[in-house]
Amino acid sequence: MQTELILSGFGGQGIMFAGQVLSYAAMDAGKQVTWIPSYGPEMRGGTANCTVVIADEEIGSPVVKNPDVALVMNLPSLDKYEPLVKPGGMLVINESMVDRGARRDDITVVTVPCSEIAEEIGSIKMANMVAVGALLSGLKELTVADVEAALNAHMPGRHKHLLPKNIEAIHKGYEYARAHTVKAKG
Amino acid sequence: MARELWEGNQAIAEAAIRVGLEAYFGYPITPQNEILEWMSKRLPELGRAFVQAEAELGAINMVYGAACTGARVMTSSSSPGISLMMEGLSYIAGTEVPMVLVNVMRGGPGLGNIAPSQADYNQICKGGGHGDYHPIVLAPASIQEAVDLMPVAFDLAEKYLNICCILIDGSIGQMMEPVELPEMRPVVRKDYPWAVNGAKGRPRRILTSIYLDPPEEEKTNLRLLKRWREAQEKEIRYKEYFIEDAEFVVIGFGTAGRVALSAVRAARAQGIKVGLFRPITVAPFPYKRLAELARQASAFLVVEMNAGQMLEDVRLAVNGSIPIEFYGRLGGVVPFPDEILSEIQRVAKAKLRADSDPIADWMKRMEMIAR
Incomplete structure (x- = not known):
């Protein structure tokens, strides 16, 4: 079993960290995992993405053309990755940063206003964790509890005070996504 | 040891430290900066030597000097930086002292780009700098394999008095995977019969790569070849x-x-x-x-x-x-x-x-x- 995810957004939206959180959770769940960033000469405000592969056996390619899951935090990412998701796969859209819905109906689409939900909780910086929660609603390999445990285990001590809000963000994203999922046709 | 999520560059640096690296000399270049960065933090806190040299030429010649004392020493760079080190590498090969080199390859030729590439295969596998020698080159495909090969690289360099290169590309340097790192081992300075480490109470030793008499240089070349043939016989991994x-x-x-x-x-x-x-x-x-x-x-x-x-x-x-x-x-x-x-x-x-x-x-x- 192997699941491939691409997470993409503006630099500064916490996309790399979101991918790492999933990777920690996968590792702690005893799985094989690779996390690879796009590491070009990028900067805050430019586009950034990372690829996460979760598997039961030795992982071959850490790079993926057609992911099972794409999380897109902005419009350029939606334009780029919507056509690439495997048929039957899942697309998670940060509704706050796009001006259109998904065009495909052969994939499961989860549309969540991540930035707004994060602001309600207290900071737009947690939009990435809302998105992680939304993503978990359709990911068989990991549960919200896995990710919570991973955050607890690996977040450096100086950031521990941020944990409750981040966990709240994951739950809110998860719950919102459960109510706003359009399943793939066929 | 438990599995931990490590970035390739940092894991390689930490693995080298744990298997007894005494000194690191280097100069920054993407996509391997995190090796240098990790070394700059860890080596001084362990009381070991770290120098960010003025350039790659300085770095490789500092490695040369440290290798002559018998210290476990390494440097790392990426393609254009490795090219700059070629003269020093040839001198190290000619002097028959051990060192580990990490090349986190990027796109080239020339300044190229910082994306992953394997275009330096010929450069390092077919000798590197001038003269008749062959570095030993290991090409791991994952972070765990790179970590596991760090002690092997030092052992091979020391056994064959040769350069041992870990050849990876930018993606292995930049990606993260779960890794089990080796236990921290104490630094052990081996008592090499060739090391120049203070001649008080014993005859002087001379380490050099200059043999003005061609038959003497020929003998040296044959010595290198003999060791290389032995490595060909015994060290194949796949x-x-x-x-x-x-x-x-x-x-x-x-x-x-x-x-x-x-x-x-x-x-x-x-x-x-x-x-x-x-x-x-x-x-x-x-x-x-x-x-x-x-x-x-x-x-x-x-x-x-x-x-x-x-x-x-x-x-x-x-x-x-x-x-x-x-x-x-x-x-x-x-x-x-x-x-x-x-x-x-x-x-x-x-x-x-x-x-x-x-x-x-x-x-x-x-x-x-x-x-």
């Missing part, structure tokens, strides 16, 4: 996947090898009897094993992130006995598994000739890609 009943064999090292693993699995799922051979020592090269596989398989497919540099070694191993096809991506482009899968499908179906020109055929297909 990993095989699905080889037992393979009718076709894909051959790739490092990242190209692991991307090919995904393609080989997908081809197996379609019923194609294909295996993967991933050299870990690319110098010395596993010629003998490939010659054996050439008697089993009906064709080879070589996959690289360069224009067919290792392909030449594979052709040498096979010696025209079976067809060899080639697929390469250049300039910092990493192939996706589906590209290699369609190459495997093509090789499995096509009527191939052992005397065809794999580079010419691949270039024709590349023109299709470029269009």
Whole structure:
């Protein structure tokens, strides 16, 4: 079993960290995992993405053309990755940063206003964790509890005070996504 | 030890520290800066030596000096920086002192870019700087493998009084994987009979790479060759996947090898009897094993992130006995598994000739890609 995810957004939206959180959770769940960033000469405000592969056996390619899951935090990412998701796969859209819905109906689409939900909780910086929660609603390999445990285990001590809000963000994203999922046709 | 999620560059640096690295000298260059950064923090806190040199030339000559004292020493850089070190590397080879070199390759030639590449294979596997010598070159395909090869690299360098290079590309340097690191070992300075470490109470020792008398230089060259032949005999490493009943064999090292693993699995799922051979020592090269596989398989497919540099070694191993096809991506482009899968499908179906020109055929297909 192997699941491939691409997470993409503006630099500064916490996309790399979101991918790492999933990777920690996968590792702690005893799985094989690779996390690879796009590491070009990028900067805050430019586009950034990372690829996460979760598997039961030795992982071959850490790079993926057609992911099972794409999380897109902005419009350029939606334009780029919507056509690439495997048929039957899942697309998670940060509704706050796009001006259109998904065009495909052969994939499961989860549309969540991540930035707004994060602001309600207290900071737009947690939009990435809302998105992680939304993503978990359709990911068989990991549960919200896995990710919570991973955050607890690996977040450096100086950031521990941020944990409750981040966990709240994951739950809110998860719950919102459960109510706003359009399943793939066929 | 528990598994921890590590970035490749940092894991390599920490692994070197834990297996007794005494001194590191380097100069920053992407995509390997995190090695230097990690060393700059960790070595001073452990009371060991770290110097960010004024340039790569300074760094490699500091390594040279430290190696002459018998210290466990390394440097790291990326392609253009490695080119700058070539003079020093040749002197180190000629002086017969051990060192470890990490090259996190990027796209070239010239300044190129910072994307993953395997285009420095020939440069390091075929000698590096001037003169008649062969560094030992290890090409891990994952962070765990790189970590596990760090102590091996130091041991090989010290056993064969040679440069041992860990050859990876930017993607292995930048990615994260769960890793088990080795336990921290104490630094042990070996009492080498050649080390220049203070002559008080014993005869002077001289370490040099200058032999003005050609017959003396010839003796030195023969000494290097003898050690190299021994390494060829004893130190070959590789990993095989699905080889037992393979009718076709894909051959790739490092990242190209692991991307090919995904393609080989997908081809197996379609019923194609294909295996993967991933050299870990690319110098010395596993010629003998490939010659054996050439008697089993009906064709080879070589996959690289360069224009067919290792392909030449594979052709040498096979010696025209079976067809060899080639697929390469250049300039910092990493192939996706589906590209290699369609190459495997093509090789499995096509009527191939052992005397065809794999580079010419691949270039024709590349023109299709470029269009």
